[in-house]
Amino acid sequence: MKPFKTYDEQIDKLSDVGLLPKYINTPTGPNINGPVRITIHNPFKKDVTERAIRMHALQHSKAYVIELLQTYGYYNIINQYNKPFLSDNGYIDDIDFFKLYSVQQVDTRIKNLIFYPILQIEQRLKTCMAYEFAKAYGPFDGDSIINYQEPYLNSNNYTHSLKTKDHKLKHILLINRLKKLYKDTTYKPFNHYRSAHGHIPIWIFINKLTFGEMLHFYEVLKIQNNISSFFNLTPSQLRTCMLFLNQVRNDCAHFSSFINQDYPMLKKDLPLLVDFIKNYNLNSQKQITNIFRLLIVFKYLLPSNPYDSFIHAVDKDVFSMIYSKYIPVISEYMQGILMAPTQKSYKDKLNFLLTK
Template sequence: MTNKFMSTNFSPDKPFKTYSQQIDLLKTRNLTITDDEFAEHFLKVYSYYDLINGNVDSLLASHHPDKFKDNVTFENLVQIKFIEERLKSLFLSQILDIEKSFKTILAYHISENFGVNSGVDGYLTKSNYSPSQSKQVKTTMKKLRDIRDGTAMTSKHESKSIIYYRENHNHIPPWILVNELTFGELFFWYKCLPNDIKININSELMSQTVDGIDTELFIPMLDLLREFRNFFAHNSVLSQMKSDRQLNKSQFKKITLKNNNSIKPADIISQNNDINCCLIAILCLSNDYDQIDYFYHQLYALVNIIDEEPLSGNENFFSDIFNLSTRTLQLLEAYIK
């Protein structure tokens, strides 16, 4: 196969354009721009690609070449980007809170059941874990031992805490080791555990929000949050975020969010596994009501900053632009109230 990037007869299909040329191009695509200086400023802040190739599908009259619907303004695109950045930051912050709680609870139950010895016959011994996950157990324990010993590829980024324990103590307890792990590594460690310990962890992480706890529900929700955490951290486009992790709608019929009897999570779950599913997973896996209350008020602060311009005055703004449905927002509101 010929490598197209090695061609000596190169002519770019996406050539460089100055800010003025970018603005002229947007005008030819029916985008209303009344202040070229304003437009140039925000093209420097966000870039043409981030503004135009993001959450704008519902604003386009046609594709290839893109042509905007009448009366769509450059200010609308800036407003959408402003809200998107804050939404992603808010969702990521809540997932990080869940991750921290998960680390704390996981470390507690491993210490309680297997002890704190990180050496021979300690908590990293394969026989402690589920025999049905033998392949995963072998891979995970090898990874954890490498992190314990400072020989993992990520060890150059390890914390002072684990270095201190390695140099000054005779073991590295689980509550120190977990802080060196990615969400993915935590997830696979959890999957290796015997079922009775998993159930106890599920119960503690979900106890504040959910009736009808189910391990089969917990694992895919946790995995979905793991993937969305990566989406948010790598600045993916919000409206295009879709997880490969499948949430079984029939399983969600088993659960009810406490304080809310009118709207069910199963009513929200879609096959797209989009931002709505992410919000449901956040609700289900948040064990701190104050965190959820803060998340709710920050989210509705974003709703309230939408002004009265024709585009943003649309009551379906979040659904049309970001695929965050009104029904999902109502579920969150009903739970908080």
């Protein structure tokens, strides 16, 4: 059992494991320069370790640490990012609270950058699915509203072969979920179309679906080829891209880690993935870090102009930043986990994706 700990007790725990110094007082102003760097100098009249200097600099940071714990939570700063910095005897010597916090801040910066493009892709997928579904199943001019059944509630428009692990038919589960959503009387677009047109067309209804519900909708469609071909993908290639993005989207929305998360594998025959592996002499996509797998997925699902803009934003706000603000241990770790051992290396990879 994990017992409740006050912020002071959390501070004591961080001090006990060596991530913070033992505090003597609680002044109001920390000696901190920005969220990821600490301005430090050697106050001693002899050579001491970098850790000793940092612990001295952190003596007046207790109020700021409590503020960070109140904002992000102990788990979201420590437990989500500490694994690479643990040894058999606890933490390695060159790590402390603010170095872990700097990893969290870089990860947060990445998640803030990637969340909006994922929302763009979600809307693009929904628009494409609604267009192809309506083109295949209507409604069409001349259809009667009398006894009309929405095509997305008609089981004949879905494949019947897919089952869950507990042997339930996926299309039946989907339709039951869609029926519940259809009854929503609080969503103004639904109310308008019911009142003005007597039904809710798919291009309105699909906006109410979550990313996960949209994925389930796609999985049981008979017209997957019509949708995936729009993105120059096969149905299974698009499905793995959506599975990947669904989890990334959830992690961004719920403050989970992105950089060190295990995400679903993309389809092995995805052309750009194959080219990337070959060009950089990799054995498999497991060697491709999350940021570059995401950029490969974005290449297929984002329009070209937003994609180009996103590449430049990632270069400026993430990759360039980890080189311009050196933090011992952390900068080397970030360069590794972002697949950017040198500036030339990451710029080459970004350019490779831009020009493909």
